[in-house]
Amino acid sequence: MKAALTCILTFVALCCYHTVWAQQGSLFEKKYIPSFSEGTVKKYLRDIERKTGVTVSYSSSYVDVHRAIILSAIQFSLSEALQKIFEGQPVLLKESGDKILVIANGDYKKKEERITVNGYVKDSASKEVLIGAGLFVPGIGTVAVTNSYGYYSFTLPAVNCSVLCSYVGYKTDTFSIHGKADARHDVQLSMRNMLTEVKVVSEKESSPDHSHLVYNDIKSRPAVLGENDVMRALQHIAGVQSGTDGTNAVMVRGGDPGQNLNLLDGVPLYYIDHFFGLTSVYNSEAIKSVDFHKGAFPARFGGRLSSVIDVNTKDGDMQRWGGQFSMGLVKSSLNLEGPIVKDKASIMLSARRTWLDVFWRPFTKALSLNFYDVNGKANYILNKNNRLYLSIYNGRDGLGLNANSEGTSGKWGNTVASIKWNTIVNPRLFLNTIVTYSLFRYTIEDFRQVIDQEGVSNTEFYKGNSTIKDLAVNLQASWYATSSQRFSIGTHLATATFTPTELITTNAYNLAGKTIVPADKFQSNEFIFFAENEVKINSRWIIRPGLHFANWFSERFNYSSIQPRFYTSYKLAPSHSIYASYGQMAQFLHLISNNTYGLPTDFWLPSSDRIEPEESSLVTLGYTGKPVKNMWYNIEGYYKDIKNTTTYNMGKNLFDNSLKWDEKIIQGTGWSYGAEVSLKQKIKTLTFSAAYTLSWTWRKYAQLNGGAAFPYRFDRRHNIKATLQYQPNDKFDVAASWTFMSGEAITLPDQIYPDFDNNLLITPSNGTTSANYTYNYVKWNNYRLPAIHRLDIGLNFNKKKRKHYERTWSLGIFNAYGRKNIMYVDLQNDPIDGGNEFRLKGMSILRFIPYITYRLRF
């Protein structure tokens, strides 16, 4: 409690400090001494910008910028100077944020009339839509941000004005509106050269309610074996905790991995690890952007407590065929995209597979270990107002062991598909209809030779299945009522079939053809309705109230949940905002997990009459600012309360007991609180970013730890991620990333006592191994492992070959200074001087791990 109070006070103090700093005077009061006595309007405006740092926005469509002006070289206020500069011109001056806007005066006469401007924002080269692009009208401010389909719409007074459109990594573009009637403007932005500094109206990191990542954010950091991945990129965001070092598990604000809503083109994924957590099912090469929400959840999202990872794949280049091939130490991938009908329809195909197993296959078939996945997306512009998308994904992990006619093999993976239809019903109403299908299947097969009295007769074969299959229809409508109000409403209907476990056998000698553990198939239905209204009260203050209603029902249960959501942000100064949010979330699916090693030992279970849905309440308070050019920071505090969180009961093995699967898990409560600080600073060719999280996370179950609260396994007190990138030119870049995490909490026995069977004098052994002792556990997660820290270094060498070819060699090293970070622990029985002395030993695995990757873009 004391720690929480300290945390909150620190946070409030930091906010107050920056608030005071940010609230310094009006721009019009700034002093200005002209550098020259004669010049044009344009020349004086540039001089003002240079000497005062204040940007003056205007459009040459209504300002005569070449008019000659005479100004004395004496001190003016900016207000006085600008009035003289624009004297005789029909303009009004208005302060907006850190700018002064020059607005056509005559336009205000027509302010009763309003027009709606809408359209898509696209990449000028590929014609792919851009998600999260900002549109800005001088005099009004940011009026719109493109949605997940690149669509925008805003309504404003019928005036002549300019609209600026910007997106991270693209040149800002401007288009003019002639305030006569509603207008459709599809904007095309060009990528900016990475070394050319272009003024950007608003960077996405200034949006504090969520993080927006693009391909460059994912591939820019060094990673173990060179496996850049969405989930690893998310681990660099404040508030996100990693699981075991080196794996890609993401735990957000005290939640577990099962509390993240993983979406691939809007379709939920149930299992996202490949290759023991080395990489995720999200193929970086196929990704357009990722929106990550850890709080301030929009009302349209639900079904998980802790975060939303909304991954959008590339639509496919509408102009030319191209792609990318890459090969690393573990896998290779190929991505192809291009037009089916130019400017009308395109397709994107991406596939990757491990290749390590191909090498050892000629030598042994005793072991197979691999994964593959395939992404495909096609989109077709039916007409100006209608667009159709088709997405598919299929991925599998496989592991097999085969020796002496006996073996075990396992396969697990997702198959998802979605069809989306975007309709612009009218300029203010955008309709999105999605039909989704998702299948997660885990199969384990075990076969043994059976020999009866007549010799080898057949093979005994057991097969275990665990599946989740769901089919859903979503309907979402966005109504862009005015430039200051957007209303969203939607519904979601889904039906899911769960087969937690099923065990069947064929040709068995004694159990021929029987299903020995029945499937206990379980159908559940979900109905969701949401509504949300984003309102700009004034140029400084935004509120976003929302409501998410969910109903889960089946023959066995009926649960409902009303989840209010609220987000507000207030601009204290042009580049400084304070924001807060409150949200309730609920999930009726439970991931039962006993480790985070990316093995399919985790199972999804639906709620039942015994297992209630999990619920959380999250409150956040934050401050974001840009104190100087190219520097951005964010401070946020949170408190999260979790009800009905689930875990295995002691010693339970869920997979093998389908009939009583819900008796094997228990439910309890949890809570987490902390503070997060993020910082990004760019100095010429150097970019520094850091994220620090201070947090406490607790769990409490009646059946564990005597009913007392205990720390969550991944309750890491301090979590620091810092990255320094240096990019002197477009041929070379280097990044160094330093990670520090407090050690995880593990359950250590408090007592060891002689083994029971040995003391019945049954099979007594000579007694120097751990097998001869029994471990007694009293307190859960009572021991802290040492902190994890490491430095990862990565270098990229790019070379352009002809117009469309570019190859990149990536080299790097993971854990460059070889810190012995503990992955797991055992208590070893170490015979010393003939006695039995125990020692606690930690296993450190990932040290000095190099990587090399080749990438060819064409």
Place this chain on the structure above:
Amino acid sequence: MLGRNTYRFVAVAILAIVLMGLLSCRKDLPLPDIKGSNKITLIGEFVAGDTFALRGGQSLAVKSGTALKFEILRDLAIEIKDAQGNVYGMEGHEDSFSQRLYTIPFVLQRKVQADDTYHVKAVHQSLGTAAATVYIPGPVQAAVKDTAAYKYASENTIKFKVQLNDPAGTTNYYAIEVIKQPLIITGYFYYNNDWLNMEIYNSLYNQLKSQGPVTERYDSLYTNEFVRQALYTADGNTENFKDKGAFTRNKRVLLNDMAFSGEVYNTEVYMALDSITGNNGTAGRYTLYIKSIAKDYFIFLKAYESYDPSTGFNTLEQPVKIQGNVSNGMGMIGGVSQVKYVFIRK
């Protein structure tokens, strides 16, 4: 399920091989700086009709500042109080197992009565007092109806068909286990007025045998060793099947009468001829025990069956809390009524 533990083990092993890069290392970690002391440990079974017997020792507190090293607990006094309030002291003396098990056997020359409850109190000057209450279930009505050689899970097994006559009106808990006492058979042949060992004089024996009949004699000697036999069950009502599937080698087969209360119930148990610890010959005296056990003992054994002692303590495994019945101490004194069947295999 079949192979699941193997699968998980191998998966983790492969994770290590592939990801590691081969630079793994072990690091000593400090033990927690906590309060706590060693505790009296009592382990045994009170079997109806047998004399009282248990073993007493001490546990080790896992904390810093002490060597985690087992030692025999001397000067431990144990007494038993029966339902009538009679108190009897148990006698304890070190035996040949004490030096490797770190426990001392305690006995009381009185018979354990079925359907009775006993209170055990153990007192030690520095470790204090530990206590346990032991309920002995009523007589078990069970029989082995059939046996057959059988190939199960690629193993040579003996199939036992066990019939339980479950009493109505109470919840009953059963454990089935097989203990082998290995048999050493030594052959002799008569030659020159002397009995010679066949193994030692093997070439002479073969030579004589090729020339005609030889007078032979065999001595059988049971070793003073008791070996637990691995058991399989495909019975869906057993805890073993529910927890681990049909192909896991179990120490005991555990089931309660939830599905057959008050009825006659048949179950099949497959005994591997190899012992739970490996192949040490198949000759021996096999004793199959059908036990009716107290509820607390059943809970203890169910957890004990889930716990794999060979893994020791390891953070890759979910901890299993094995709840004994010794208060202010460690261990379990199980209450048992049993019938047993003995089979000889030469």
